[in-house]
Amino acid sequence: EAQVTQNPRYLITVTGKKLTVTCSQNMNHEYMSWYRQDPGLGLRQIYYSMNVEVTDKGDVPEGYKVSRKEKRNFPLILESPSPNQTSLYFCASSLSGPPNSEKLFFGSGTQLSVL
């Protein structure tokens, strides 16, 4: 089944403790992206990647890191999480990314709470 898989679904952590949220897609998509969803703000892009070893900042990259060493994986790293990073996170992918391929496939989300 074609899908984007995120792990974990739920994560509670404490301020300053490094964490990684994994994302994997099995559709051979070139484009991958991370979003955070906050009430009243919709989905805001954190980072995106057009292909292996190519990453770029989105709207809200501060406090986050990403890497794209393999085509299928795009982990999101929080080196020193803070309470304002408490949010619902989504990974998404598309065949080749905008503007040529815009349809995004989303994972099921990761609810992160930073205490």
Added chain:
Amino acid sequence: GENVEQHPSTLSVQEGDSAVIKCTYSDSASNYFPWYKQELGKGPQLIIDIRSNVGEKKDQRIAVTLNKTAKHFSLHITETQPEDSAVYFCAALGAWNNDMRFGAGTRLTVKP
């Protein structure tokens, strides 16, 4: 950069009625406008999209209209059913970048 505003934030309709959600965008160069549906506990899923060279697009009970002059686009759902209850997001993609900007979302509730 692009800014997308979405209204209303919540919408409640009776089953069988129509629902309309509206979005405005700021960048006149934007050329792609998708709508995503997010069911409880799931990620958003594309339900319909429209490009700037088209004024209207329909898919069964769902339609999207685009007014380029006014820079707004709308989602229309007819004969609503309880399974249409979800959060709906509009988005706009600029012609010169890779950044898909989303609206804040509309929580639609269809009462049986």
